[in-house]
Amino acid sequence: MKYLTIALAKGRLAELSTELFGKIGLDCPVIKEKSRKLIFTDEKNRLKFMLVKATDVPTYVEYGAADIGIVGKDTILEEGKNLYEVLDLKFGACKMCVCGWADKALPTGFIKVASKYPNITRDYFSSKKNQTIEIIKLSGSVELAPLCGLSEVIVDIVESGKTLKENGLAVIEEICDISARLVVNRVSLKMEKERIMGIVDRAREIIKNDNNN
Amino acid sequence: MRRWKTQTPEGALDVLENECARKRSVEGCIMQTYKASGYFEVQTPTFEFYDVFADEFGDFDQSSMMKFFDRQGRILVLRPDLTTPIARVFATRYADVPLPKRVSYVGSAFRDGGSVAGAVQKEFTQAGIELIGQSSPEADAEVIATTIRALLSCGLEKFQIDIGQAEFFKGIMEQTGLCEETTEHIRQLIDQKSFVAVGELADSYKIKSELKELILELPSLFGGIEVIDKIKTKSLGARAKAALDNIIEIYGILVDYGFEKYISVDLGMVKGLNYYTGVIVKGFTHGVGFPVCGGGRYDNLIGEFGRSIPATGVAIGIERVISALNYQKAEFELPVVHTLVCYDTDRSDAFKIAEGLRSNGLCVEVWTGGGDIEDYANRRGIGGIVRIRGNGVIDIKNLVDGTTTATTVSELLGGEGK
Numbered sequence: 001m002k003y004l005t006i007a008l009a010k011g012r013l014a015e016l017s018t019e020l021f022g023k024i025g026l027d028c029p030v031i032k033e034k035s036r037k038l039i040f041t042d043e044k045n046r047l048k049f050m051l052v053k054a055t056d057v058p059t060y061v062e063y064g065a066a067d068i069g070i071v072g073k074d075t076i077l078e079e080g081k082n083l084y085e086v087l088d089l090k091f092g093a094c095k096m097c098v099c100g101w102a103d104k105a106l107p108t109g110f111i112k113v114a115s116k117y118p119n120i121t122r123d124y125f126s127s128k129k130n131q132t133i134e135i136i137k138l139s140g141s142v143e144l145a146p147l148c149g150l151s152e153v154i155v156d157i158v159e160s161g162k163t164l165k166e167n168g169l170a171v172i173e174e175i176c177d178i179s180a181r182l183v184v185n186r187v188s189l190k191m192e193k194e195r196i197m198g199i200v201d202r203a204r205e206i207i208k209n210d211n212n213n
Numbered sequence: 214m215r216r217w218k219t220q221t222p223e224g225a226l227d228v229l230e231n232e233c234a235r236k237r238s239v240e241g242c243i244m245q246t247y248k249a250s251g252y253f254e255v256q257t258p259t260f261e262f263y264d265v266f267a268d269e270f271g272d273f274d275q276s277s278m279m280k281f282f283d284r285q286g287r288i289l290v291l292r293p294d295l296t297t298p299i300a301r302v303f304a305t306r307y308a309d310v311p312l313p314k315r316v317s318y319v320g321s322a323f324r325d326g327g328s329v330a331g332a333v334q335k336e337f338t339q340a341g342i343e344l345i346g347q348s349s350p351e352a353d354a355e356v357i358a359t360t361i362r363a364l365l366s367c368g369l370e371k372f373q374i375d376i377g378q379a380e381f382f383k384g385i386m387e388q389t390g391l392c393e394e395t396t397e398h399i400r401q402l403i404d405q406k407s408f409v410a411v412g413e414l415a416d417s418y419k420i421k422s423e424l425k426e427l428i429l430e431l432p433s434l435f436g437g438i439e440v441i442d443k444i445k446t447k448s449l450g451a452r453a454k455a456a457l458d459n460i461i462e463i464y465g466i467l468v469d470y471g472f473e474k475y476i477s478v479d480l481g482m483v484k485g486l487n488y489y490t491g492v493i494v495k496g497f498t499h500g501v502g503f504p505v506c507g508g509g510r511y512d513n514l515i516g517e518f519g520r521s522i523p524a525t526g527v528a529i530g531i532e533r534v535i536s537a538l539n540y541q542k543a544e545f546e547l548p549v550v551h552t553l554v555c556y557d558t559d560r561s562d563a564f565k566i567a568e569g570l571r572s573n574g575l576c577v578e579v580w581t582g583g584g585d586i587e588d589y590a591n592r593r594g595i596g597g598i599v600r601i602r603g604n605g606v607i608d609i610k611n612l613v614d615g616t617t618t619a620t621t622v623s624e625l626l627g628g629e630g631k
Contacts, residue, residue, distance in 0.1 A: 002499070062502060064503070083405070088409050186503075187502055190477065190479075
């Protein structure tokens with residue numbers, strides 16, 4: 001039997017995903033260990049798990065290098081790849097927001113917006129708000145940008161809002177809800193329908209039960 | 214040296230001899246299959262006016278076309294596909310040709326990834342067929358069957374052709390009476406097979422429960438032909454029902470072709486719905502993350518050029534077929550030089566011998582000087598060396614076993630050379 005390859009976004013999502021796969025009965029204990037290995041093979045179920053950088057998950061899956069991926073909706077929106085997004089896994093929940101100084105409204109004219117998500121930012125401001133902006137692409141600690149005057153506002157994911165609050169910032173507008181998604185390569189779903197849909201159906205059941213409890 | 218002098222642009226490739234040989238052989242098999250079914254090749258320009266591809270359908274995003282200008286300032290594009298130019302031909306140069314007519318094509322198409330992630334080469338090769346002027350399911354089945362035969366002809370073993378129907382989704386959405394924007398939203402979710410999100414969205418609108426169930430099921434309505442039996446009993450409108458009947462009919466014809474094992478159904482195929490007006494076709498195989506072929510019925514496209522005639526066709530992505538063949542480790546013959554002819558003084562004898570051997574079907578090189586002959590022959594993997602010694606005497610050295618035999622010009626040419 002052919003291996004099914006599953007790409008997991010490194011970090012907390014990978015831990016939660018491993019837990020989910022455990023509940024499905026596809027145990028992948030090696031991932032839990034601290035290891036430098038990048039691929040973990042489950043010979044019994046003919047599965048391969050790969051740990052990749054979150055932003056790369058959609059790329060691996062689009063090319064078919066991975067059949068299945070688990071990644072945040074933020075990455076899917078930002079990367080805009082051609083995938084099947086079959087399931088909302090509900091975990092890793094947060095919101096994509098426009099944030100700025102807690103005591104100031106969003107300026108209406110031309111503004112500078114710092115973000116790790118230039119595509120989501122462009123789409124929101126140009127298509128939804130019709131506002132001309134300059135996007136400043138950053139790779140981390142985006143909250144710094146308004147603090148040091150690099151930009152008026154930022155677009156970023158907000159989980160608890162703690163970092164914002166401690167720095168005198170707040171959510172100004174919510175763009176959309178974010179959570180982890182199960183994505184599938186468009187060819188794999190067709191060529192390996194039984195096995196992939198088996199995983200999808202079992203995951204769907206577990207999520208349904210978890211959210212009812 | 215200038216910075217980009219030695220590089221090719223992203224998305225463009227040099228195809229070197231072994232890959233090129235494989236590519237030509239795949240193209241050759243496919244084109245031969247097309248030709249054998251009456252699809253003769255036509256060629257259209259590599260670049261056309263932008264207006265040819267810019268239309269209401271929006272099938273080709275402006276940002277995905279590679280554009281430049283002519284001297285009059287008109288916008289030109291490198292063709293993003295080969296079907297649209299053929300539609301133009303049928304409305305203009307072929308306006309009086311008797312229908313139905315079959316044509317085939319092979320050539321490069323160009324798409325710029327731009328901001329949209331394309332994950333594909335910007336220049337790629339497509340080979341395809343169009344059956345113009347007929348709206349019957351027989352026509353649709355014929356282009357699908359011909360495509361299957363073409364894929365088989367180049368050695369592809371395990372593949373699957375999905376068929377869907379553009380009218381099915383349009384029919385169901387017409388029944389719900391939902392606005393265009395919501396319909397488009399649902400279409401996107403079904404296209405992504407977002408099972409749960411489709412449900413949540415459908416829940417937020419007042420739709421008859423039976424229709425809602427159907428919409429919920431749409432993303433999972435793919436698999437064998439039995440997928441259709443599952444929903445045939447539901448209360449479908451005339452339009453959706455006709456779409457299902459069309460698939461059943463096309464499937465029935467493909468059974469008579471003996472090709473049912475390659476066919477699957479996907480009622481959730483809802484891409485390019487402005488372009489496709491009937492059956493939608495997509496082909497998949499192991500080892501390639503993208504479809505190897507795609508097409509369907511496009512009855513409105515030629516009308517865009519001023520002549521309303523129905524048409525159907527499927528295109529094969531040559532590079533993707535080659536990837537699949539490589540994945541499947543399909544054997545193929547590498548091009549080889551069989552014989553190297555060299556001479557001391559009798560040049561005209563050498564040329565005669567070389568031509569004589571070529572006319573017997575061998576691939577023959579004539580030594581043009583420089584370096585060590587045997588060294589060269591070994592490096593190039595040449596099977597043997599024919600050395601013209603003078604006075605009609607010839608040495609033949611077999612490089613595989615190292616033996617040398619002597620013969621004469623007239624003997625080697627079997628009398629023809631005299």
